[in-house]
Amino acid sequence: MPSSVTALGQARSSGPGMAPSACCCSPAALQRRLPILAWLPSYSLQWLKMDFVAGLSVGLTAIPQALAYAEVAGLPPQYGLYSAFMGCFVYFFLGTSRDVTLGPTAIMSLLVSFYTFHEPAYAVLLAFLSGCIQLAMGVLRLGFLLDFISYPVIKGFTSAAAVTIGFGQIKNLLGLQNIPRPFFLQVYHTFLRIAETRVGDAVLGLVCMLLLLVLKLMRDHVPPVHPEMPPGVRLSRGLVWAATTARNALVVSFAALVAYSFEVTGYQPFILTGETAEGLPPVRIPPFSVTTANGTISFTEMVQHLAPLQTRRRILQLTSTCSCYLWGGDMGAGLAVVPLMGLLESIAVAKAFASQNNYRIDANQELLAIGLTNMLGSLVSSYPVTGSFGRTAVNAQSGVCTPAGGLVTGVLVLLSLDYLTSLFYYIPKSALAAVIIMAVAPLFDTKIFRTLWRVKRLDLLPLCVTFLLCFWEVQYGILAGALVSLLMLLHSAARPETKVSEGPVLVLQPASGLSFPAMEALREEILSRALEVSPPRCLVLECTHVCSIDYTVVLGLGELLQDFQKQGVALAFVGLQVPVLRVLLSADLKGFQYFSTLEEAEKHLRQEPGTQPYNIREDSILDQKVALLKA
DSSP states (O other), X not given: OOSSOHHHHHHTTTGGGOOTTSOTTSHHHHHHHOTHHHHGGGXXXXXXHHHHHHHHHHHHHHHHHHHHHHHHHTSOTHHHHHTSSXXXXXXXXXXSOSSOOEEOOHHHHXXXXXXXTTOHHHHXXXXXXXXXXXXXXXXXXXXXXXXXXOHHHHHHHHHHHHHHHHHHTHHHHHTOOSOOSSHHHHHHHHHHTGGGOOHHHHHHHHHHHHHHHHHHHHHHHOOOOOTTSOHHHHHHHHHHHHHXXXXXXXXXXXXXXXXXXXXXXXXXXXXXXXXXXXXXXXXXXXXXXXXETTEEEOHHHHHHTOOGGGHHHHHHHTTTSOHHHHHHTTHHHHHHHHHHHHHHHHHHHHHHHHHHTTOOOOHHHHHHHHHHHHHHHHTTTOOOOEEOHHHHHHHHHTTOXXXXXXXXXXXXXXXXXXXXTTGGGGOBHHHHHHHHHHHHGGGSOSHHHHHHHHHOGGGHHHXXXXXXXXXXXXXXXXXXXXXXXXXXXXXXXXXXXXXXXXXXXXXEEESSXXXXXXXXXXXXXXXXXXXXXXXXXXXXXXXXXXXXXOHHHHHHHHHHHHHHHHTTOOEEEESOOHHHHHHHHHTTOTTOOEESSHHHHHHHHTSOTTSOOSSOOXXXXXXXXXXXXHO
């Protein structure tokens, strides 16, 4: 089984940092924009076999998950399938990872539910606008902006999403109806009406969860198949592997068969999915206007009500209008949160599997792929999609060799839309709830709390802030967590740690870079340790870790040099990197002395007053200054 696609990996070896000066029409540049050209010429029959098996496995996972995630999004079940195939075809041409599969996910479905509230028109429009934003970010090569969302913030959001999604399915697992969707009201009413639990739904849901867990454990412990094994052993292990990989489809099919059996007898103890629109989705432009009982809401009017600051206030002001107009105001924040979280989730998945399977991805190219997927998907009534960790794992474990495996998955989803929608009627909602709960359970990472407590406890702050506030408003949780992370970053820049060495000469070494917010803190520490003591002491500033300085820092250092001269002691610099030295020499600071090594500085500063300074003759400084300025 091939472990990697050589051509695909070679084509990406330069990564996103490839020189932009290359001709846009060169073969290398064309391969960067159309990665399919890197691996298609060397495509083989062996790869075709592996891609077909992987695509089939992912398809059998994607179909029941798509139906289940549509429930999470608060949309009719067919919208989950509408969202599950476009990414397969777009990523075939534009994707830089052979493992990633694009489609509906639990987290994106939760965000769609939060910002569109049961309205397909708004969900499709959100997909189109999100795609435009993501595509623009890819064209402008703004993928680096995602690096400002720290890992604790992401983990806090995904853990909160796992709790929200999982608990949101308890009502379907127990057969409870008319439960409010807001999280805290949902918790309250679920416990309030626990006595109304339908026994049939509860039993079937728990059985489905147990089956999914057992099949997952079997999948994790099935030994790999080797060619030297006897044919019978290979066949049996292959069957076990196929059954455990397609466990979602098997369990949902089992539940549908049970429900159909009861339907034949005239008694139905389960709440069923119900009618699903038959056939392929029509190709049409996204809904840029919505017709309501009160008139038509134009695209301009819709955009005017998408401002994040108007969300709850406008909802209260519009209670007399239709539900789609009522909840449309919440989508303003969605235009910031949904594209961002879609990119974060997809690129995180791609990077994880690229690292695991020893190849590289192009983050900006991934932005283009997911942006175009959402834009084109909106033409077939898709809601926003992103990379799925679960289905990508199935793809990788199935031995996929190229993105061509997605073609098989996409075709399988289209076939199910065309021929199987009538069978979806009998799928119990409790079975889909079991699929969702088992899918989101791994998203709640309990280990991250212990890890951060052991490694750096301060990082628990943005994680907990994000986790807790996401139960109130998703955008507030992410924004607050990112803000806390940014404040922590700014604090470390403004108050860098310093290492102090006592001896005949005081040595102070900033442990990190030196930027203008840190200058005042550095000045106070130098004054307190060297000049505000009796008698004043000479000091060596060891600048090995300082790679750049700005004008504010130059002014601060100049003032320090004057303070030291007034006290009759010296301030010397050691370990200056060339860019820093060039700036300081250009500033013509009076009394500036620098040395190559700490020993040279200490030797000079220990000399008796009035002796010739060591290796800092004016002519040598002038020569070095001229040389550096010319460089």
